[in-house]
Amino acid sequence: MKCEIIKDLLPLYMDKLTSQESNREIEVHLQRCRSCREYYQEMKGELPDILPRAQVDETALIRKVSRKGKRMKRLAILVILVLCVLLAGSVVVFRPSKVDSSEVELLYGRVGNTVYAQMNESKNRTIQFTGSVDSIKDDKGNSIGQEMYLKTLTSVYSPQKGGESRWEDTITEDNQIVRWIFEFEDKIVTIENGELISEEEK
Ligand SMILES: [Zn+2]
Incomplete structure (x- = not known):
């Protein structure tokens, strides 16, 4: 069956008004034709197959990036702390003081x-x-x-x-x-x- 005919039949198919024979034709076509399958999914209010996967990847990526950012922040804080300790130590050791x-x-x-x-x-x-x-x-x-x-x-x-x-x-x-x-x-x-x-x- 041609895609145009399938697309015309899909609203009826959704409302279960098509014959069993048409149903079989439509289902076989939907399995083979990505364009009609996506059209049908959109009709049902579903997002096409590819989109959710892309979204998952994107959030994973964002999570990865923010985790890396946190690590950098922690590293920066650590470096600052070490510098403070070194500075305080050198002040104690090298600060000139008078002798009694x-x-x-x-x-x-x-x-x-x-x-x-x-x-x-x-x-x-x-x-x-x-x-x-x-x-x-x-x-x-x-x-x-x-x-x-x-x-x-x-x-x-x-x-x-x-x-x-x-x-x-x-x-x-x-x-x-x-x-x-x-x-x-x-x-x-x-x-x-x-x-x-x-x-x-x-
Ligand atoms: Zn088709």
Whole structure:
């Protein structure tokens, strides 16, 4: 039977008004002819065969994409968290802090014309210093010595305990005064020619 005739008969077939013989012809045709089958499905209010499958695939695809998006989001959050932890850790380890005078051992003295000062650290830190050097002058403006101002700072964690810093100088005719001023968190200690001159609370 021709498609046009089938399509004309389909409304009757749907209402079960066609003969058994026509029914058989129509059913055989519908099995073989995709165009009429889709026409019939549309008439019945069904969607053609291909569409639902395409839709299923599409939703699966969307689900896949959004799952991948979530994974990327989780990865980004993880990366940010790790960076925060690293940053906080480095601030704790590397942040410079001042040293309390009780936290270190300060040694000083004079041997012959050599004067010295030594600072021993008892913690796992490396003591660092900021400061300046000035010359000490007499009334006529001649240099008669040197003053070194040292502000104590710890900035680096050290796996080894008890690091030390040492200063030495020689007393001469042109260098009669050797003064080291150490600034701690709690006080300022002045050592001159290997002797303790003053200890000022801050
Ligand atoms: Zn047909």
